[in-house]
Amino acid sequence: GQNIDQPTEMTATEGAIVQINCTYQTSGFNGLFWYQQHAGEAPTFLSYNVLDGLEEKGRFSSFLSRSKGYSYLLLKELQMKDSASYLCAVRDLATDSWGKFQFGAGTQVVVTP
């Protein structure tokens, strides 16, 4: 999606922390979602933010600042199985009341031993 930006790739070592940033521009913001996608598999839902602040789910946390059009996904205690693409998606009510999802191009996270 041309209105959603995230880094293309990030590399980190096992046990470390990685923060994936996502910036977006939309006039009808109605929620931000993070997905994980392993190669050759379907994206799976990780987290959802609609209000400002931090949402924590085990090793994964997601933060949102609506005024800045900014979110990040924090992956702690990295494991080899966390090597995947992480997709940022915004639900946009500007186009219609049901809300269309727009996806970023994804950030490939590579975890090294």
Next chain:
Amino acid sequence: KAGVTQTPRYLIKTRGQQVTLSCSPISGHRSVSWYQQTPGQGLQFLFEYFSETQRNKGNFPGRFSGRQFSNSRSEMNVSTLELGDSALYLCASRGTAGNSPLHFGNGTRLTVT
């Protein structure tokens, strides 16, 4: 609860042919969306159906069409296939609550030769 089911998993077609892909959503989900995923373009929105009506459409040519049946199952059709249509086609369903995420199927990998 069974997840989103897509058939077939793999398809090989030649240019000029047409193809039909099928998607069965999670039981109780009435919204079904279709996405095209390619390495260069990421996840691109095709269309969304709700209760047999197309609610949203992405920027794809008219060769791409879809429909939804009364049991919420959906099909998408691509006619006059082009080499550039080679991609992973993902179907996703979701519930009606505002914070409902998209739940993706494993996709259909289409190769056009």
